[in-house]
Amino acid sequence: MTVKSPEAPPVREHRPVPAVQARRRPSTRPRLLPYGLLLPAVVVVAVVSVFPIVFALNLSLHETRFTQLEDFVGLDNYAAILGSSAGWASIGRSLIYVVASLALAIPMSLGIAHLLNRPARFRLVFRALILMPWVISQTVAALLWRWLLNADYGPLGLGDVAGTRIDVFADPVQAMAALILVNVWISYPLATILCLAALQTIPAELEEASDVDGAGPFTRFRRITLPMMAPTLFVVAILLTLLYFNMVTLVLTFTAGGPFGATQLVSLDAFNESFSFFNLGLGAAYSVILFVFNIVFGAAYIKLIRSEGDG
Amino acid sequence: MAESIRTGRRKPAGPLAYAALVAASLFAVGPLLWALSTSFKSPDAVLTDTSWIPSAPTLENYTIVLFESQVPRYLFNSVVVAGATVLATLVLATLGAYATARFRFRGRGASLFFILMTSMIPGIAILVPLYFLAVEVGVYDSYLGLIVVYTAWQVPTVLWMLRGFFQTIPTSLEEAGRIDGASDLRVMVQLVLPLAKPGLAAAAVIAFVYVWNDYLIAATMVSSDDKRLVSVGLYNYLSQYGIEWGQLTAAVLVTIVPMVVLFVLMEKRLVAGLSAGATKG
Amino acid sequence: MSVSRRATLLRRAAVAAAALGLIAACGSGGGSTSSGDGRLELWTFLDPNSPDDPRGQALRTVVDGFNESQDEVEVTIRNINYAKIDSEVVRATASGQGPDLVNVYSAQLATHVDAGTVLPLDDYAADYLAQIGDDLIFPLEGVRFGGSVMSIPWETRAWLLWYRKDLLDAAGLPVPATLDELASTAGALAASGAAQTGLAIGFSDQGLGADFVEKFIPLTWGFGGEILDEDGTAAFDDDAGVQALEYLRRLHEAGAFGDEVLNMAADDVIQSVTAGTVAMAIEGSYRVGAARSGEGIGENLQTVPVPSRTPGEPLPTAVAGQTMAIGANADDPEAAWTFIEYYTSEESQALFAEAGVLPVRASVYDTPEFDALPNADELRSWRDYVVDHGRPQPVSSRFNELSAALVGVGQQTVFRDEDPREALTGVAEQYDSAAR
Structure with a gap:
C-alpha cells in the first residue's frame, strides 16, 4: 500500500519503454483511456465524500435547529469551540490520545511483525491469534475490556492487586491510559500485518551480510530494516492517525468521555453534538476541526518522508 | 518478488522469541478467551461465576443466538454487503490504479491528490449529509446504499495500494502483448491482472474487514432489522435491563469464526500481496 | 431569524443530488416507510x-x-x-x-x-x-x-429505593426512613462488609448521565427546589440544587459509595444489585421484574418509596x-x-x-x-x-445536553472539591444562554 505525495513522481516509473516500441504505436494509444479508467473511482468518491463534506462545511457556518438550517453565523461555531477552554481541552486530549497510541502501536507492531517473520513452529497459529483483534468491532472491544478491567467483578482481579484497589475508570489518567491500551489492542493487527509484509521484502541475504560484518541486532535494525521499512511505516502512521483522530464508537462505549471529562475527545464532541444534542452546526464544526488535524498530520508525514529521502 | 525473497534463510526463533510470541498472543486473545468462557455460562452464572473455566458450562447461549435470534441473518447481510463492497472496490480501484500507474496524463497528480484528500475526511463529518443524500436518491435502508458508501470509503486506500503494486510489475510483458496487437484493455485484463492477484487478495481482505467492523455507517444508513449488519445487530444485546453477556459473547464468537476461516485461507496471499504493494514508495 | 431564510437540509440535499445526478441511476427502491x-x-x-x-x-x-x-x-x-x-x-x-x-x-x-x-x-x-x-x-x-x-402514555414508572433485604437483615439494619438514615445505613452496610457499595448512584458519563440525573431531580424537589422554571429557564442552581449535591457528597463521605460508582450507569447498578455487591439503589420500578429474575434474588430484592428528610413522608418521584x-x-x-x-x-x-x-x-x-x-x-x-x-419529569428539548452537563457537575462536586453552587451556576448559565 503506498501513499505518497502526488506531486512527486513515483521513483521507479517503468518508462521510458524501449525506443523502438515507443515509436511503433505512439498515436494508437487512446488518449481518453486513462480518464475512462479513473473516472468511475473519482466519481463515486466525489459523490460520497465531497458533496457531504461541502455540506458539512456549510452546516458548520450556520445555526441549526434540529435538521433545519437557520441563520448564517460565520465562524461562530468555531469560535465557540476554539474560544473555550473546554474546546482546547478536548483538542489537547485528542492529541495525547493519538500520539500516545501511535507511540505504542507502531513499535509494538514492528516488534511483533519481526517475531512473526522468523521461522517458528506454529507460525500460522501465532499469526492467526495475534491478528485476531483485527476482526473485533469497537463496540465489542470496549465492552469486553470494560469488564476485564472492572475492579469489582473483572476477571483480572484489579480490585485487589497486592492489597491496592486499581479502579482505572475512577482515575482520569488511568482511564485515558486504559482507553489508549484498548485502542492499541484493536488497531495494532492491521499495522502488524503491513509491517510483516514489508519485512518480507527485505532480502535475508542483507541481514546475513550484516551479521558477517559483526553488526549487532540494533545496528542491523537501524541500518537495514528501518530504512527499508520507512515507506511502510509512513503508510501505517497515516492510516492509524486517521483512525485514531476519528475514533468515536470505542470511546463512546468504553468511557463515554469520563471520568471528570478525562477522555472527552474532539471526535466524541462531534458525535454528541450531532447525534445526542442535535446541534448539527456545532457538531459539523467539531468534525471540520478533526478534518483539519487529519490534513495537518498527513502533510507532516509527507514532509517528513520527503526530507528523509533527501538526506 | 516476495515469493523468492521468502526462500532466503532467516534465523529461526529462539526461546526468547517464543516467549514473546506467547505473550503477544495472550495480549491479543486474552479478552476473547474471557468472551469464550462467558459464552458458556448461564445468565445467572455470568456475574457470579468469575472463573475463566465455567463451572457449569451450557450451550444455551449458542442455541439462542443461532436458532432464536436474528444473528444468522445479520451475518448473511454482512457477508453480502462486505462481499459486494470488495468486488466494487476492486473493480473501481484496479481501473484507477492501473490508469495512474501506467499512463501519464493531464490531471493525474491532481486526481491522486484528490483521492488522497478524501481519505482524510472524518466519517463523523459526513454521516448526516450522507443520510439525507441516500434518502433523496432512494438508497437509504438498502444494501445498495451501504455498498456505495463503503466502496467510496475504501477506494482511496485500495487504489493507492494497488497502484504501488502495479508499479512493481515490469512493463515488458505488456509491451510484448501490445506488439502482438492486443488492446490496452486486453493487456490489462489478461496479462497484468493475473500477476496482480496477490495484491488484489490483500486489498480484498482489508476492505472486507473494514466493512465487517464498521458501526457508524451501518447504523446510519440502514434501519430495518432484516438489513442490519452484524456489528449493529450486536447492539440488540445491550438492552435497557443491562447487557445480555452470555448471548452477546456467544454472538461475537459466532461472528469471529467466518473471519478466522477467511484469514487462515487467505493468510499467505494477504502477506505476499501486501509485501509487494506495501513497500513500493 | 427570518423564516424565509430557513431551508431544510433536505431541500439542499435534493438540489445537490439532482445536480450531481449520479448515483440516482443505480439506486431505486429501499427505504420508503x-x-x-x-x-x-x-x-x-x-x-x-x-x-x-x-x-x-x-x-x-x-x-x-x-x-x-x-x-x-x-x-x-x-x-x-x-x-x-x-x-x-x-x-x-x-x-x-x-x-x-x-x-x-x-x-x-x-x-x-x-x-x-x-x-x-x-x-x-x-x-x-x-x-x-x-x-x-x-x-x-x-x-x-x-x-x-x-402522545398517549401507556406505561408509567416511579423511582424507588431498592434494597437487598437479605443484606440488610444480615447486617441487622432496618430499612431507612429518612435521608439521614439512608446515609448512615448505606455507610454501615459498606463498612460492615455486607456489600461493596451501600447505596449505588451511577455517576458514569454513559447514557448521558441519566442515572445520576434521575436522582438529582427528586432530591432537588425534596429540598424544595425546581429543575426548570415555568418559562423553561434553569432553576436547579438555587439552594435546593446545592443541597441535593451536598447530600450526595455527604453520602460519599459517609462511605455509602466509593469511586466505583464513577464507572456505573443504570444497568451496571442493577447488575451489581443482582450480584449482591450493591445493597441499595434508587432505580425505576420498570426494572424490578428483570432484576428479580436472577438466581437467588427473587424476594430478596424489595422496594419502598424513597425517603425524604421527614419520616413517613416520601420524596417526590419523577413520573415518566x-x-x-x-x-x-x-x-x-x-x-x-x-x-x-x-x-x-x-x-x-x-x-x-x-x-x-x-x-x-x-x-x-x-x-x-x-x-x-x-x-x-x-x-x-x-x-x-x-x-x-x-x-x-422536567421536560426540555435539550434535556440530553443538560443531563450530560449535570453529571459532570455531579462528578466534580461529589468526588472533587468543586463548589456546588458555582458548578451549578455555570451549567445553568450555559443552558440559558444556548436557549437564547
Whole structure:
C-alpha cells in the first residue's frame, strides 16, 4: 500500500519503454483511456465524500435547529469551540490520545511483525491469534475490556492487586491510559500485518551480510530494516492517525468521555453534538476541526518522508 | 518478488522469541478467551461465576443466538454487503490504479491528490449529509446504499495500494502483448491482472474487514432489522435491563469464526500481496 | 431569524443530488416507510422477537390482535435500539419519511415536539381523554405541549429505593426512613462488609448521565427546589440544587459509595444489585421484574418509596413512561389513532401488566387478572406512590445536553472539591444562554 505525495513522481516509473516500441504505436494509444479508467473511482468518491463534506462545511457556518438550517453565523461555531477552554481541552486530549497510541502501536507492531517473520513452529497459529483483534468491532472491544478491567467483578482481579484497589475508570489518567491500551489492542493487527509484509521484502541475504560484518541486532535494525521499512511505516502512521483522530464508537462505549471529562475527545464532541444534542452546526464544526488535524498530520508525514529521502 | 525473497534463510526463533510470541498472543486473545468462557455460562452464572473455566458450562447461549435470534441473518447481510463492497472496490480501484500507474496524463497528480484528500475526511463529518443524500436518491435502508458508501470509503486506500503494486510489475510483458496487437484493455485484463492477484487478495481482505467492523455507517444508513449488519445487530444485546453477556459473547464468537476461516485461507496471499504493494514508495 | 431564510437540509440535499445526478441511476427502491397502502409502520424500542423481554412478546400480541380486529390497516413493527430511536426518528422525519406510529419515552417527547416529528393529538384524543378522565394516573402535563396533547402514555414508572433485604437483615439494619438514615445505613452496610457499595448512584458519563440525573431531580424537589422554571429557564442552581449535591457528597463521605460508582450507569447498578455487591439503589420500578429474575434474588430484592428528610413522608418521584404518538409524516393519522386507542385499551394494558409494565389506567389495577399477578400488591403500592407523590419529569428539548452537563457537575462536586453552587451556576448559565 503506498501513499505518497502526488506531486512527486513515483521513483521507479517503468518508462521510458524501449525506443523502438515507443515509436511503433505512439498515436494508437487512446488518449481518453486513462480518464475512462479513473473516472468511475473519482466519481463515486466525489459523490460520497465531497458533496457531504461541502455540506458539512456549510452546516458548520450556520445555526441549526434540529435538521433545519437557520441563520448564517460565520465562524461562530468555531469560535465557540476554539474560544473555550473546554474546546482546547478536548483538542489537547485528542492529541495525547493519538500520539500516545501511535507511540505504542507502531513499535509494538514492528516488534511483533519481526517475531512473526522468523521461522517458528506454529507460525500460522501465532499469526492467526495475534491478528485476531483485527476482526473485533469497537463496540465489542470496549465492552469486553470494560469488564476485564472492572475492579469489582473483572476477571483480572484489579480490585485487589497486592492489597491496592486499581479502579482505572475512577482515575482520569488511568482511564485515558486504559482507553489508549484498548485502542492499541484493536488497531495494532492491521499495522502488524503491513509491517510483516514489508519485512518480507527485505532480502535475508542483507541481514546475513550484516551479521558477517559483526553488526549487532540494533545496528542491523537501524541500518537495514528501518530504512527499508520507512515507506511502510509512513503508510501505517497515516492510516492509524486517521483512525485514531476519528475514533468515536470505542470511546463512546468504553468511557463515554469520563471520568471528570478525562477522555472527552474532539471526535466524541462531534458525535454528541450531532447525534445526542442535535446541534448539527456545532457538531459539523467539531468534525471540520478533526478534518483539519487529519490534513495537518498527513502533510507532516509527507514532509517528513520527503526530507528523509533527501538526506 | 516476495515469493523468492521468502526462500532466503532467516534465523529461526529462539526461546526468547517464543516467549514473546506467547505473550503477544495472550495480549491479543486474552479478552476473547474471557468472551469464550462467558459464552458458556448461564445468565445467572455470568456475574457470579468469575472463573475463566465455567463451572457449569451450557450451550444455551449458542442455541439462542443461532436458532432464536436474528444473528444468522445479520451475518448473511454482512457477508453480502462486505462481499459486494470488495468486488466494487476492486473493480473501481484496479481501473484507477492501473490508469495512474501506467499512463501519464493531464490531471493525474491532481486526481491522486484528490483521492488522497478524501481519505482524510472524518466519517463523523459526513454521516448526516450522507443520510439525507441516500434518502433523496432512494438508497437509504438498502444494501445498495451501504455498498456505495463503503466502496467510496475504501477506494482511496485500495487504489493507492494497488497502484504501488502495479508499479512493481515490469512493463515488458505488456509491451510484448501490445506488439502482438492486443488492446490496452486486453493487456490489462489478461496479462497484468493475473500477476496482480496477490495484491488484489490483500486489498480484498482489508476492505472486507473494514466493512465487517464498521458501526457508524451501518447504523446510519440502514434501519430495518432484516438489513442490519452484524456489528449493529450486536447492539440488540445491550438492552435497557443491562447487557445480555452470555448471548452477546456467544454472538461475537459466532461472528469471529467466518473471519478466522477467511484469514487462515487467505493468510499467505494477504502477506505476499501486501509485501509487494506495501513497500513500493 | 427570518423564516424565509430557513431551508431544510433536505431541500439542499435534493438540489445537490439532482445536480450531481449520479448515483440516482443505480439506486431505486429501499427505504420508503410510509407507502399509503393501508400499512402502518410502528417504530419502537421493544423487540417483538426478543427471547428475554416479555414486553416484546406483549407488544406482538397486542399488534396481532389489532391487525385481526379490522381489515382496514395492518400495523408492522420496526424495532430500534432504545438509545438510538430518537435521533433516527428525527432524521427520518426531516427527510420526509419516518414512522406512522412512534413510541416515545416521555422525557424525550419535548425533543420530538420541537423537531416536529409527532402530530398533535387534539383532533383525535379529546373524546378519548374525556372518556377515560381520572382513570389515567399518568400526569397529562407530562405529554402536553403548547396546550396540545402530543402522545398517549401507556406505561408509567416511579423511582424507588431498592434494597437487598437479605443484606440488610444480615447486617441487622432496618430499612431507612429518612435521608439521614439512608446515609448512615448505606455507610454501615459498606463498612460492615455486607456489600461493596451501600447505596449505588451511577455517576458514569454513559447514557448521558441519566442515572445520576434521575436522582438529582427528586432530591432537588425534596429540598424544595425546581429543575426548570415555568418559562423553561434553569432553576436547579438555587439552594435546593446545592443541597441535593451536598447530600450526595455527604453520602460519599459517609462511605455509602466509593469511586466505583464513577464507572456505573443504570444497568451496571442493577447488575451489581443482582450480584449482591450493591445493597441499595434508587432505580425505576420498570426494572424490578428483570432484576428479580436472577438466581437467588427473587424476594430478596424489595422496594419502598424513597425517603425524604421527614419520616413517613416520601420524596417526590419523577413520573415518566413510554408513550405512543403519531408520526408527522403518517399517511393515515385517523387509522394510527385507532391503533393508539387499541394499544392503550384496558385489555392491552392488562397484557402489558403481565409483562411487568405498570399500567397507566387505574381501573386495570382492580381487575381479577391483575389480582392474579404474583406482585399485585406491590404494583398497587407503586401506583399509590405515583398518584400521591408523582410529578412529571422536567421536560426540555435539550434535556440530553443538560443531563450530560449535570453529571459532570455531579462528578466534580461529589468526588472533587468543586463548589456546588458555582458548578451549578455555570451549567445553568450555559443552558440559558444556548436557549437564547
